[in-house]
Amino acid sequence: MTRQALDTPLTRLTGVRHPVVQTGMGWVAGPRLVSAVARAGGLGILGSATMSLGELAAAIKEVRARTDEPFGVNLRADAADAGDRIDLLIRERVRVASFALAPRRELIARLKDAGVVVIPSVGARRHAEKVAAWGADAVLVQGGEGGGHTGPIATTLLLPQVVDAVGIPVIAAGGFFDGRGLAAALAYGAAGIAMGTRFLLTSDSTVPDAVKRTYLAGAETVVTRQVDGLPHRVLRTRLVDGLERSGPVTRTIRALRNAARFKAVSRMSWPELIRDGLTMKRGKELTWSQVLMAANTPMLLRAAMVDGRPDLGVLASGQAVAVIDDLPSCESLIDAIVTRAAAAIRDLDAHLPH
8 A cells, every 4th residue: 555545644743654553562562573563664662661761772773773764662751760761762863752641741842842753642531631732742542442551431432532622643542453443543533543462463573472372362351450559451361360369468568579670670779769659659649559569560561571471470461362363574464454444445435425
């Protein structure tokens, strides 16, 4: 398909060829996956929440060595070194900065002044309205079907609310996996789609084969609060069932152990971890129990996505996993999505009187 076939506000804003975004998944969205998506014409986004500042700098350089196409970096707006990371993106002329939480107004202004496209992720209309008023260039809206931290509202209800509420491009996420979904999102008024689970399950993903086989086995997903205190959609496994049954003492001990492990992996000091926790508590309005449990997320994900131990880690997953049964390359996946979306749009047009 030609770029003009599905030319949207998203492709014009970011400079990518196709309105398809790969989300910034921690431990998953590294240089190999991001560059493969970028070369295929989509918007690949590095997941930097699980990277140190130095690791992020190295990852950006590696993507640049693999492709000249635009790409993005996902940032934690509440990270203690968020300012340093933004300086890095500006110096390296990264095209897109995405955020899992709403960035402060001044952070948006700094990025925009430097020519970086700002795309926060939201799960409610009021959040989209807030970041749009602060100057965000676009917004990514994830419905409850999506994996990882998620909300209760289905994409089919949340997406039209946000499209009607803001005057900036809206990217639809949550439940998308093929070209029919892209055509449907465009019909709702979105400028493109974003996918996590579908890109995790590609041949370009560095997730270990044993973990990919667990996903493809067709396990169901469940939303649990026992990972980090927030609603988290994951594959239902024996570990998750165990977390659901665990008591407060067991959860506290596990969280403290994972905090120590994350400190070692991230090379952060205890004062830095505590400062991050204080920032997180204020930014997300969490209880101290939830802040402590937050240490579970990166380490339980790492056990699966890096170490290849699905029995020891959690597997964030969208509900789309139930209809995915292959591991295509990013190039063939994006080509198939765009081709099928364009065909669906033409088929619909055939029903209209001319």
